[in-house]
Amino acid sequence: METYQFPGSAALFKRAAKVIPCGVYGHFSPAPCVPADAYPFFASRANGSRFWDVDGNEFIDYMCAYGPMILGYGNPVVDEAFRAQMNQADSCSLASPKMVELAEYLVNLIPIANWAFFAKNGADITNFAVMIARAATGRKKIIAIRGGYHGTSPWMQAPGHHGVTEEDQENIVRVPWNDIAALEAVFDRHPGDVAGFISTPYHHPVFADNEMPAEGYWQKVQALLRKHGAVFIIDDVRCGFRLHMGGSCEYFGFKPDLICFCKAIANGYPISALVGVEALKNTAAKVFHTGSYWFSAGPMAAALACLKELKRLDAPEILRAIGRKLNEGMVAIAKSHGYDLKVTGDPGMAYYRITDDPTLMLHQQWCAECTRRGAFFTSHHNWFVSTAHSDKDIQQTWDICDDAFKAIKS
Template sequence: FRYNHLEELQAIVEKNRKDIAAIIMEPIRNVQPQPGFLEGVRALADEIGAVFIIDEISAAFRMNSGGAHLVFGILPDVAVFSKALGNGYPIAAIIGKSQVMEAAQSTFISSTMWTERIGPAAALATIKKHKAVDAGKHLMAVGKQIQEGWTRLAKKNNLKIDIGGIPPLSHFSFEYDNALSMKALFVQLMLELGFLASNLFYAMYAHTEDHVRSYLEGVDKSFEKIARSIEHNDIDKKLIGEPSSIGFKRLA
């Protein structure tokens, strides 16, 4: 089912309610949850006795010091974490209510590296530092500056773009038929300016006002050249390589 389309999940439940063991979804996608959406999913899971699992692998520790579900006041039965949890070190964690987690006691898991402690140590240190410096607040502020900058500079250069994602995990897309070629040209132009950048921006605690200002200056110059190429209809001629292909399409 698609995010913010509760009616699609309701239709799935009506057709398969006896066969649904769990409902798995991310707490937030490219847009904010509509009022009642997450609460509705939680209610449907309770109604059919399904385990409500929140995938926090992307969103956790971006908006706050923990899972994004805490921001929206939703309590899942199970939450899964990774990525930012270890600040670059490999680590994943599964937390949940005791009545659900107890099921693992009847299973056996073996691992070659299960005594490796670097990941857990990194995660504990990350969580401690994250809370101490309120990293989520900084990431949100940086991300909002980037999104506002994209909006302002696109308008300045008369470019049509669509901006999405939570502020710390921002992205934009060109609203044109040859969007992939335009994206490739943007990457190429930014690289010429010394930025390894695409249409994505992932905020980090290390980002400063100077970084944001310098990056947006590069975006302005690149947008200006792209706008000029649109006028001359020579986007593809400017490319030194092939544009990327369309990626996969996400649901909830």
């Protein structure tokens, strides 16, 4: 099988490193993609389940822009809704009727939601959710899961990160995932001072197996938070509309007070949403939160079209079916070469790890060999599938996986 070269990406990265800190920063940084020479850094075009890098190499994309792409790149229904709105108005001096339409749609779609609020990024709304929890309770402490991620604001970053002070972290109390006793202990240690609890619906850290909630975990968490009057925030930024159209809490059977959505809500157009229960609506109205582009109507029209399309297709079921098929085949191919490929998390956005080497080096090597052959895999982050991933894509991916296993063996 032919393997790709990336001279165009390397040349652009050299230029980027001169004028942009890190060259390419944040979650698109090539740093965790090891070995770096097996990865493209810049894409020139994308369509359906695929993108093309600046060297013209074609990839079946299993990162889906790290989650936003859910219906395939360039989905005609979403793009047409966006274009039609752009012909009317986007950023303007007044709010758009699309904002009201989108809020009404979300309130109807999401059982716990009585209101919706829009911003741009995931961090905008996880911040807002935490501010609402503090404003509603008059308390300071926020409980978060160790290894959980809610964006780049200083309170959300892991302790010890550059530019983050001890004071930024002072009121964040971290507990292990799936540990009710640890959660209870926080309420004992900080009586009357816990404003809220923020968590993803299941645990999807980087560089580690993903973990589902234990039987009864969410119901116990919900009861504990209600007992102590703390606000229950679900960060559905990554899982939202991939597990269940009503929010991932519906999939797991519990009722949070606030849900944060972003990524897949508009198939890549920039918009995030916070939805919440009636009891927090007045507090949400009092907390000041806004941004230069938060009223742009194009992404709101795209979100409406995307959500309707996801619902029409029953996208969560399609994604799980595609994921299951892909995963079963890959595990069998790994086994045929004598390797154990462990798959954790939801099938449509699973985390993969070859367990035969606990250092992850073998897994990194295999992901790199697959990427060199046209299946874009990272080794540190969960992957994503979209409704545009076809049987042909899956078969081609299996062929690539097979060849990559041969390569790492030799």
